[in-house]
Amino acid sequence: MTGPELVLGAAGLLGQPTLHFGSFAISESAVSATALTVALASAAAWTKSRLRMRDPAGWQLVLELAEQAMDTTVRESIPKAPERILPLVGTLWIYILLANLVGLIPGLHSPTGDLSVTGALAMIVFFAVPFYGVRAAGWAAYVREYFSPMFWMFPFHLMSELTRTLTLAVRLFGNMTGMEVAIGILLLLAGLLVPVAFLFLHLIEALLQAYIFGMLALVYIAGGMQALEEKEQPKGGTVR
Amino acid sequence: MSFDWTTFLLQVINFLVLIWILHRLLFRPVLRLIADRKAATAKAWEEAQRVRKEGEELQNAYENRMTLWEEEKEKARAKLLEEMQGERRRLQAENDRLIQDERERARAVEAHRLAALSQEAESRALRIASQFASRFLQDLATPDLEAKLVDRAIEELERLPPEKLVEMRGSVAREGVGQIEVQTAFSLEEGRRERLAKALQKACGRELPCKFQVDPLLGAGVRAEVGGWMARANLKDELLFFASKGEA
Numbered sequence: 001m002t003g004p005e006l007v008l009g010a011a012g013l014l015g016q017p018t019l020h021f022g023s024f025a026i027s028e029s030a031v032s033a034t035a036l037t038v039a040l041a042s043a044a045a046w047t048k049s050r051l052r053m054r055d056p057a058g059w060q061l062v063l064e065l066a067e068q069a070m071d072t073t074v075r076e077s078i079p080k081a082p083e084r085i086l087p088l089v090g091t092l093w094i095y096i097l098l099a100n101l102v103g104l105i106p107g108l109h110s111p112t113g114d115l116s117v118t119g120a121l122a123m124i125v126f127f128a129v130p131f132y133g134v135r136a137a138g139w140a141a142y143v144r145e146y147f148s149p150m151f152w153m154f155p156f157h158l159m160s161e162l163t164r165t166l167t168l169a170v171r172l173f174g175n176m177t178g179m180e181v182a183i184g185i186l187l188l189l190a191g192l193l194v195p196v197a198f199l200f201l202h203l204i205e206a207l208l209q210a211y212i213f214g215m216l217a218l219v220y221i222a223g224g225m226q227a228l229e230e231k232e233q234p235k236g237g238t239v240r
Numbered sequence: 241m242s243f244d245w246t247t248f249l250l251q252v253i254n255f256l257v258l259i260w261i262l263h264r265l266l267f268r269p270v271l272r273l274i275a276d277r278k279a280a281t282a283k284a285w286e287e288a289q290r291v292r293k294e295g296e297e298l299q300n301a302y303e304n305r306m307t308l309w310e311e312e313k314e315k316a317r318a319k320l321l322e323e324m325q326g327e328r329r330r331l332q333a334e335n336d337r338l339i340q341d342e343r344e345r346a347r348a349v350e351a352h353r354l355a356a357l358s359q360e361a362e363s364r365a366l367r368i369a370s371q372f373a374s375r376f377l378q379d380l381a382t383p384d385l386e387a388k389l390v391d392r393a394i395e396e397l398e399r400l401p402p403e404k405l406v407e408m409r410g411s412v413a414r415e416g417v418g419q420i421e422v423q424t425a426f427s428l429e430e431g432r433r434e435r436l437a438k439a440l441q442k443a444c445g446r447e448l449p450c451k452f453q454v455d456p457l458l459g460a461g462v463r464a465e466v467g468g469w470m471a472r473a474n475l476k477d478e479l480l481f482f483a484s485k486g487e488a
Contacts, residue, residue, distance in 0.1 A: 030247040037254040044265035051273050053280070067270045083271070087263035095258060111251075116244045120251035 029114035032102055036111065040095065073215075077222040080136060085221055088128055092121065093214040096172065100206030103180055104199060112209070113177045115169060122169035125217040126161065133224040142224075168216060175209050370483040374459070377475050381460035383426045386474075389461035390424070390432055393473035397439040408469055409445040417467035420450045425458040425474065440464055440471070 051060060070090045075082040096112060103110030111117045133142045146157045183198045400408075420440050428436070437450040444466055455463075461474025472478070 026250075027244050027247045030244075030250045033247075033251055034254055037258045040258060041261040041265070044262055048265045048269045051269055053273060053277060064270060064274055067267065068274060071271065086271075087259050087267050090267055091255070091259045091262050094262070095255065114244075114247060115242070116247035117251045119243065120248045121255060123248075124252060124255055 027114060027116065028109060029111040029117050032108060033099065033111040033117055036095070036098055036102065040098065074218060077218050078225065080225060084135070085132065085218065088124075089214050089218045089221075092125075092217055093210050096121070096213050097206060097210035100176055100209060101203070103176065103206075104202060110176050110180065110206075112172050113180050115173045118169040118173040121172070121213070122165045125168060125220060126165040128217070129161070129220050129224045132221050136225045145224075164216075164220065168213060172209055172213050175205060179205050366483060370479050373482070374475070374479045377459060377479070381425065381475055383460075386424060386426050386460040386462070387429070387432060389473045389475075390428065390436055393462055393464075393471060394435055394439045396473070397443050397471065400443060405443060405445070408443060408466070411469060412444050412446065412448075412467055415467040417444070417448065420444070420448050421465045422450050422452045423455045423458060423463045423465075424452065425454070425456050425460050427454055428452065428462075436462065436464075440466065 047060075047063065050057075056064070067090070070093060071082070071086055074086045074089055078085050099111045099117070101110075102108050103113065130142060133145075146154050179198075179202050183202065186198060420437070422436065422440070433450075433452060440450060441447055448466070457476055459475030459479075461476075461478075462471075463474055463477060464471040472481075
């Protein structure tokens with residue numbers, strides 16, 4: 001049995017290294033993304049076991065503040081059943097932030113620097129929009145929305161959905177990859193200490209991109225739900 | 241830039257699993273904890289408000305009770321003051337009465353003492369005067385003085401009022417008096433003796449025999465005894481009468 005072997009992809013700096021476990025090959029980003037998932041799940045389990053009602057620790061207060069901030073943001077955007085949206089959007093924010101920060105660890109690449117990973121996240125958002133939309137207003141109303149105001153608008157609606165999903169994936173991938181490439185080039189050209197400033201920039205970029213991705217997902221989901229609700233309200237005769 | 245379907249599918253699965261895990265282990269427990277804490281805080285706040293309200297009610301009740309107590313205290317104090325004033329007035333009146341009684345008693349005692357002193361002084365003066373008079377009259381006690389006194393006695397007997405005479409005669413009759421005893425300091429002359437005997441017999445209303453005796457202790461004058469009746473007109477009896485007036 002042979003050990004894992006690191007092979008650079010054909011695209012050089014732009015590509016993700018691939019790990020080979022014998023005949024089975026898997027990208028490093030998949031491994032790090034899975035490791036991140038396991039780490040987050042373990043941390044969540046550890047956190048749950050140590051949550052205290054009285055005299056909470058400092059980290060618990062920070063966690064509660066962060067979750068309350070996320071919950072408030074979701075509630076401000078989603079007026080109807082916001083608690084259903086929080087797990088998806090909150091997980092996006094936490095996961096993407098930590099995935100972006102993985103790139104700061106020497107020798108590791110951010111999973112979000114892989115289009116396959118960001119594409120998967122964007123695809124989940126793509127399906128989440130109709131999922132929550134159908135749950136909010138039903139199948140018929142949601143599908144009818146794609147044919148309004150004219151039936152021939154359907155392709156445009158579909159194209160809009162696909163392009164915004166694509167932009168979600170490419171925006172995150174492009175920003176994180178660009179940042180890593182820039183830091184790598186600076187590391188090759190200027191030595192060890194010069195990229196430190198860029199590492200701070202990476203930190204901000206990681207935070208910003210996680211926030212943008214999560215907020216866009218929230219806006220897309222909220223937009224789908226609210227568009228349906230706005231159509232329903234005149235039928236009820238309660239809104240002029 | 242490459243796209244790997246394996247990574248893509250693995251990531252989808254990873255992320256969906258992660259959503260489920262975080263929902264179960266992080267978001268829901270933390271939100272529930274926050275909600276529970278808010279509820280506990282709200283409950284504690286309500287409890288605190290209730291306790292505060294109870295405290296305010298207790299404070300109001302206490303203040304009302306204190307006000308009532310103050311009023312009762314003032315009433316009790318006023319009543320006590322009034323009672324003390326009444327008791328003071330009563331004691332003052334009692335004291336005044338006692339003082340007045342004491343003054344009256346002292347005044348009576350003093351008056352009594354003064355009266356006793358005065359009487360003593362008077363008695364003493366009379367006694368001295370009696371002694372002086374008896375000593376002085378010893379030199380004047382002569383048969384002439386006695387004759388004058390006898391004459392005076394005869395005149396007195398003759399001028400006795402009728403009711404006195406009736407009383408005297410009734411007494412002589414009841415007692416069965418047999419004779420009249422007459423004492424003089426000097427021996428009387430016969431004529432004066434007879435006049436005296438007649439005056440006495442007239443006063444008695446009977447012819448009783450008269451027994452004349454000489455008693456020098458009389459000083460001068462006469463003493464006549466008819467049963468329980470006695471007629472005195474001599475220095476000794478006069479001085480004794482004078483002295484007895486002082487001792488009375």
